[in-house]
Amino acid sequence: MAEQTSLNPFKRPISPDLQRQDDQNKVQRITGQLEDLDEEKKRWLIVGICLHSIISPLLRRYIDPIVSNLYNSLKSSDSIDKQENNKYLKKYPATNTYYLNYESINNNRNEKRNYWNYDYKVTSHVDLSKLFLLPNMANYSGIDESCDSSALLGMIIRISSFPPGVKIVAEKIRENIRNSWAHCKFGEWDRVKYTNSFVLMGQLVKELDLGDSERNRIFGELKTWSTNGLKFMKKKTLGLEIVDEIRQHTHVLSEYVQTRLTETDNQFHSVHKELKDLESGLQERIENLESKTKEQDDIIKNLKKEVREKKVEDHNPKHIPDSPVSAKDNEIRIVLIGRTGHGKSATGNSLLGDIHFQSQMSTTSVTEKCKRGEFKRKGKKVVIVDTPGLFDTETTNETVTKEIIKCIGMTSPGPHVMVLVVSLGRFTREEQETVKHFVNLFGENVFRHMIVVFTRKDELSKSNLSIEQYVETSQNDLKTILGKCENRFIAFFNDAVGQSKFEQVDGFFEIVESMRIKNGGACYTNELYKEAELALQGRMRIEKEALEMKMKKETEAVRNEVQDKYKKKLEKELKAKSKLEDVLNSNKIKSEKDKENLQKQLDEANEKLNRELEKKEKEILEQIRKTEDEFKPKMTENALRTNQRNNVENERGGILSDILEGLVSFAKLFGL
Numbered sequence: 001m002a003e004q005t006s007l008n009p010f011k012r013p014i015s016p017d018l019q020r021q022d023d024q025n026k027v028q029r030i031t032g033q034l035e036d037l038d039e040e041k042k043r044w045l046i047v048g049i050c051l052h053s054i055i056s057p058l059l060r061r062y063i064d065p066i067v068s069n070l071y072n073s074l075k076s077s078d079s080i081d082k083q084e085n086n087k088y089l090k091k092y093p094a095t096n097t098y099y100l101n102y103e104s105i106n107n108n109r110n111e112k113r114n115y116w117n118y119d120y121k122v123t124s125h126v127d128l129s130k131l132f133l134l135p136n137m138a139n140y141s142g143i144d145e146s147c148d149s150s151a152l153l154g155m156i157i158r159i160s161s162f163p164p165g166v167k168i169v170a171e172k173i174r175e176n177i178r179n180s181w182a183h184c185k186f187g188e189w190d191r192v193k194y195t196n197s198f199v200l201m202g203q204l205v206k207e208l209d210l211g212d213s214e215r216n217r218i219f220g221e222l223k224t225w226s227t228n229g230l231k232f233m234k235k236k237t238l239g240l241e242i243v244d245e246i247r248q249h250t251h252v253l254s255e256y257v258q259t260r261l262t263e264t265d266n267q268f269h270s271v272h273k274e275l276k277d278l279e280s281g282l283q284e285r286i287e288n289l290e291s292k293t294k295e296q297d298d299i300i301k302n303l304k305k306e307v308r309e310k311k312v313e314d315h316n317p318k319h320i321p322d323s324p325v326s327a328k329d330n331e332i333r334i335v336l337i338g339r340t341g342h343g344k345s346a347t348g349n350s351l352l353g354d355i356h357f358q359s360q361m362s363t364t365s366v367t368e369k370c371k372r373g374e375f376k377r378k379g380k381k382v383v384i385v386d387t388p389g390l391f392d393t394e395t396t397n398e399t400v401t402k403e404i405i406k407c408i409g410m411t412s413p414g415p416h417v418m419v420l421v422v423s424l425g426r427f428t429r430e431e432q433e434t435v436k437h438f439v440n441l442f443g444e445n446v447f448r449h450m451i452v453v454f455t456r457k458d459e460l461s462k463s464n465l466s467i468e469q470y471v472e473t474s475q476n477d478l479k480t481i482l483g484k485c486e487n488r489f490i491a492f493f494n495d496a497v498g499q500s501k502f503e504q505v506d507g508f509f510e511i512v513e514s515m516r517i518k519n520g521g522a523c524y525t526n527e528l529y530k531e532a533e534l535a536l537q538g539r540m541r542i543e544k545e546a547l548e549m550k551m552k553k554e555t556e557a558v559r560n561e562v563q564d565k566y567k568k569k570l571e572k573e574l575k576a577k578s579k580l581e582d583v584l585n586s587n588k589i590k591s592e593k594d595k596e597n598l599q600k601q602l603d604e605a606n607e608k609l610n611r612e613l614e615k616k617e618k619e620i621l622e623q624i625r626k627t628e629d630e631f632k633p634k635m636t637e638n639a640l641r642t643n644q645r646n647n648v649e650n651e652r653g654g655i656l657s658d659i660l661e662g663l664v665s666f667a668k669l670f671g672l
């Protein structure tokens with residue numbers, strides 16, 4: 001609706017005069033929120049808007065030339081424009097069914113049914129159209145806005161120039177939509193009636209001889225109203241413009257209904273009152289939304305100000321604060337780093353409780369690519385990324401770093417734990433350089449999330465030393481690093497079996513938990529991670545849009561499939577029904593009993609048709625639900641993120657191609 005507004009030829013702006021006049025007449029505002037309104041009332045409103053703002057203008061354009069042609073032909077065949085009271089067309093010659101109603105033209109009403117005094121000259125096609133209608137329906141001055149849906153549908157039903165298919169649907173619309181709308185019986189407006197109303201309006205559009213572009217445009221408008229109407233029903237968030245558009249249309253509808261109040265048709269008084277109430281309710285909602293938008297604007301303004309100020313404080317990328325805890329963050333993300341051959345992959349396997357990462361004794365690097373493993377622990381998803389080790393004899397640290405950087409894309413928005421894996425033994429210069437390298441890459445802040453895992457605990461046991469004793473007697477460089485990590489360390493024997501295997505993993509996660517509490521649950525982040533997260537979000541959005549598009553296409557395809565399946569059947573039922581109607585209207589059936597019988601058959605045909613329509617709608621909804629069930633799980637934040645992580649891991653473009661260049665130049669900046 002909102003996006004189609006500018007194209008919408010049916011939408012009329014409300015003149016200031018009318019608005020003022022209307023404001024003066026304003027009925028008491030409904031006090032509750034619009035959410036308090038019955039769904040039935042909302043359905044009634046949306047269908048009323050569509051009937052008035054989409055279907056009626058369409059019918060006017062369609063009917064006008066057809067009635068004009070008929071008028072011209074009756075002028076030449078029956079001199080309808082020169083008729084006198086002694087010789088005039090009493091019945092419409094084509095069907096010979098209906099008595100023509102001359103009361104509504106040439107001020108004949110003033111003659112108070114003194115037919116002899118009537119002026120029978122039909123001087124325009126508009127007057128001709130009135131002859132087919134009851135006088136209370138024929139109060140219009142042209143086939144224009146003064147001519148409402150009831151008159152328009154009546155013309156189609158009674159004038160034989162309109163194709164049978166159009167007549168059948170017009171009659172259904174008059175009976176099931178227009179008349180029951182005017183009766184204002186909200187209880188009737190259940191979901192089935194709402195769906196059927198849109199189906200019928202759609203059928204009418206299909207039956208009319210329209211060009212492709214006009215047909216598609218009107219289908220589009222009906223679809224938008226029907227979808228927004230459903231959102232309106234489900235109390236989903238609706239944009240301000242959409243609510244305002246519904247309000248404006250309600251106003252136009254109410255204004256139109258007001259013009260009908262002079263009619264004897266008393267029901268329009270209640271229709272008008274309902275519309276005024278609805279409009280007031282919508283106005284209230286708009287004001288609410290407007291004030292909420294203002295509040296949000298203020299919050300955003302303040303946030304932007306805070307961010308600007310913070311940026312000045314945090315211009316040094318090595319001191320970027322941790323990212324805040326996300327309520328949705330139900331993951332623990334862990335990255336294993338360290339020198340080659342120290343047991344990173346073996347530690348990853350111990351944590352996972354499975355042999356997932358390749359780990360073996362080798363003179364050169366075993367792990368060449370970053371690899372991800374996942375498991376569940378106490379309801380949380382644990383993501384572990386194993387990285388290749390530094391100081392390999394055959395690969396330069398620069399090449400290894402380029403690969404390690406991939407862990408960023410795999411643990412975005414940032415890891416909670418950086419595990420520095422160090423094999424027990426001498427803490428040589430190369431081990432110190434390894435730590436320095438990671439500090440250069442990630443910043444000093446990385447220590448706040450670091451846990452040191454000493455592998456080869458079995459060797460320690462051989463010399464009867466505890467890990468604490470080992471640390472106590474270690475070189476100062478190691479002590480300094482452990483100090484920066486606030487002495488978060490643990491020893492692992494990666495080939496452990498039985499109870500001790502679980503105990504060391506539990507011990508590790510206890511440290512993780514206390515560290516997470518200390519960090520307020522926040523994960524580590526830096527500029528690289530922020531870049532990566534931005535790129536990832538963009539990719540996730542693109543992927544989601546692509547999936548949405550695919551789902552829409554498939555939904556459309558299944559809908560068409562079901563439509564096609566039912567098309568022939570429905571056409572057959574419609575034909576059967578129209579045959580019965582023709583017989584019934586032909587005046588050939590004289591006996592009351594036969595008429596009754598025929599009417600019974602007609603009712604049954606109607607019921608059958610409705611049953612088929614309902615069956616079709618049900619099948620369409622079921623098929624759509626199946627398609628959605630297939631697509632929706634792929635569109636969750638979790639699934640999209642996992643997919644992007646897979647892309648990075650398998651080097652399938654993904655965010656890696658987006659950010660790698662930036663990351664590598666960033667790494668270069670730090671002389672890596």
Ligand SMILES: Nc1nc2c(ncn2[C@@H]2O[C@H](COP(=O)(O)OP(=O)(O)OP(=O)(O)O)[C@@H](O)[C@H]2O)c(=O)[nH]1
Pocket residue numbers: 338339340341342343344345346347358359360361362364365366367368387388389390455456457458492493494495
């Ligand atoms: N005795 C003993 N050996 C271990 C322990 N942890 C790892 N190892 C061995 O150390 C060797 C190297 O282990 P990896 O897990 O491949 O080491 P890495 O750090 O992943 O090595 P790269 O992938 O090359 O960087 C393997 O033979 C492991 O079995 C441990 O706790 N005790």
Ligand SMILES: [Mg+2]
Pocket residue numbers: 344345346358359366367386387388389
């Ligand atoms: Mg490895």
